[in-house]
Amino acid sequence: MAESDNLKPHAIFIPYPLQGHVIPSVELAIKLASRGFKITFVNTQSIHHHTSKAQPKTGGNLFAAAREAGQDIDYTTVSDGLPVEFDRSLNHDQFMASLLHVFSAHVDELVGKLVKSSVNTAPVTCLIADTFFVWPGKVAKKYDLLYVSFWTEPALVYSLYFHVDLLRKNGHFACHDVREDDINYIPGVKSIDPSDMMSYLQDANVTTVCHQIIFNAFKDVRESHYVLCNTVEEIESETITPLHAKIPFYAIGPLFPNRFNKSIVATSLWSESDRSQWLNTKPQGSVLYVSFGSYAHVSKRDLIEIADGLELSKVNFVWVLRPDIVSSEDTDPLPSGFKERTSDRGIIIQWCCQKSVLAHPAIGGFLTHCGWNSTLESIWCSVPLLCFPLLTDQFTNRKLIVDDWKVGTNLCDWKVVKKEVVSNKINHLMDVKSGDEFRKAVAKVRKTMENALKPNGSSEQNIDTFIKDLKAGMRK
Template sequence: MSPTTTLAGITDRKTENPHAIFIPLPLQGHIIPSVHLAVKLASKGFTITFINTQSIHHSITNSSPEFSTTTDLFSEARKSGLDIRYATVSDGLPVGFDRSLNHDLFMECLLHVFSAHVDEIVGNLVKNDPSINCLIADSFHVWPLMISNKYKLVNISFWTEPALVLNLYYHMDLLKENGHYDPLDKDDGIIDYIPGVESIKPTDLMSYLQATNTNTVCHSIIRKALFEDAKSADIVICNTIQELEPHTISSLTQRQPFYAIGPIFPNKFTQELVSTSLWHELDCTCWLDNKPPGSVLYVSFGSYAHTTKHDLEEIAFGLLQSRVSFVWALRPDLVSSNDTNVLPVGFLDQTKDQGLIVPWCNQKNVISHLSIGGFLTHCGWNSILESIWCGVPLICFPLLTDQFTNRKLVVDDWRIGINLCERKNLVDRVEVKRKVKDFMMQEKSNEVRVEIKKVKRTLEDALAMGGSSQRNVDQFISQVMVKASQIK
């Protein structure tokens, strides 16, 4: 094998079931559903060879001592009878390189360098194991069509965000023709011409489609991966729920085989066979156990996007003045890797009896605790699905990419959350204080609490025996078997 790869759990056992190489995008929000999907498919009879980057593997094993077998994250999964093998590959950068601080260089490597490493490891795997017949790759990768064609694999695109977001990316040409993407003078009128989308405001588009500069490396990835490559996939599987996005999904299924199989959670929501966290998780249980039911606001702005120091300070002062109890997962680089002292002077002392601030925690354990009554979130898709599953309504503060579009679904379409700030680009501590205080007084947020119970039931029904997601998984597997027999 190449020195760029390490392999574990590889056996000579052949299988007549689908055998998929699975390559997630090396970001926390994509790793989580990818690992859970690998376990779900393996439980359905798939053989999975899961490929992480060396950097992601290093972060997970360093942050999770209980899973820190040096070569294989899936050893426990195999002990439970699942046929999941494991490999790592270089993303083109040194393991210790700060990818957050050097975002553009990291994205350049994923665009221009990573494909060569993928080509090498996939070629070696296919050569040594003829049972491999599928490639499952995150839809944001730019190389799946080339790799799947070269090695005669069924090309399965895994979309980790809402179907609405993928559909909007698929129609970048229409947005451009109508002056809503990449013009010098953008149209601020309602967008009502996208198939499968009744209407959407320009401010609810993903941040990359709102940008004035569309010549960035991220825009190059989006154009190649989503507007071109993903449209050619044999099958798209999506971490969403049929009943929550019926019109958009109906439109997408007219283009290519598309299956809504979400929410992709472990069989036991808070227990995982495989570690997925890139940071060490502090346990908040004892602190939460001493709080009344529904009294605590959980605050987290995710694993990757950044905010300004001004906004962070306004939110901090708003929380302080609200007097609401809170748990805040405040990762050190939320503003910048170079500025890790971001809270107002004296804030920790002033809130020592009101709040608990940790660098990172097990989010599912926290929001499933009875004391949690709300979630102030950046609107990452994993966070939204997890919060719905736990029946916890949301206060929305989107920062980047799909989060603005996710906010629309939460607040405008499903009515299971509210906006933190009503005026764009203006975070004010007085408004934060009022919104948080009113939201946590449950009689004032009764509507969103009623609605989230309904949406929670939709998720539960989708995963139940005979539910839409269960049916779609079975149909997807049947489709894979047909496609695999046609290719080989």
């Protein structure tokens, strides 16, 4: 490492190539650049292709506006090993296999070139990479860089993955007779039902490519010098405290743009519809926002029950319905006549700027898959949640939302989705009287988040401490 105390940190930043990971990565890159970092941000060619296609005005450099605003951010791309137009959502396992076996070689080559080309200008000092990658520790060590692992999900999810060996040892994971009683031995984690663990830790088959990635990633992360986490210390303090004893762990969230719904960097993989004029015509808190995120799929049966329940509820709604929400082959999975029967009180769009919709005064609830970005954004906008987790961390996020923070409720309580229940749950959340408990709870957690981002708040102090620690590491 360089010896100069005044050496500007230069980080190569590589986000995981899924929209839910890219969004907070972009905001972290901007935040670090505003604190004196030089950043070289590396998207996959596929992410770049789809983002540029969705928002053609961005041109070749997605960070051009950030550079114009004075941020020292370079931008480049690397292949993930598959053609840019390849349907990664439909071919999930093939995509994950490419990330596991091919992508690392492309990254290694790129990092080597960037390190070599920066020697006489702004030497690369650290590698910031998503925790889910399996290679950062090895690549950082090869090029003598400090390794900063960026965790885009809550600390609770990190801790469960980090302690997967304890789950194996105690018979709650990857054994013939998996225990079904509560898990009460993970440091910093209150007693947790196995059904509240991430979907990958509930699977009977643990030989999939996704499991290989998780196991290898959480071996690799032990080689990291620092872990940055997109959460807030006060809302997960019990989980975070024991992690500090194992690894330098900094809660620096929520990672939002300075103007909440106006990022200066394009991150959407689809063209966004603006429905603010329609929302302006609706009473305050009267509209349910429905979205199941950018990647996970919903079964056709469940989607039809949810649509029928939404129709029965009589509430106003904005429904973001990706063309591939069921599958790429079924582009119109809604019940026959649904759009026509609900056209007076609902709109269906393929994609939108979610932050702008959630921030609109007309929105009173969010029917969500419980993705972590969606969770943080909804709480920030004081919008209570109706939870329908589908995949990975979403089941654990649901636990935090419903059981711990009480800022939302379950859509179906683990039973089969039925339209009558969906209708009742929607009305319970949206009703002025019955939904008040959720609105009060979400306002309280929102205030905690807001305080964390104040100049003396925990997240701001934690990122300052991280930068101080990183610079000390650079001098060693």
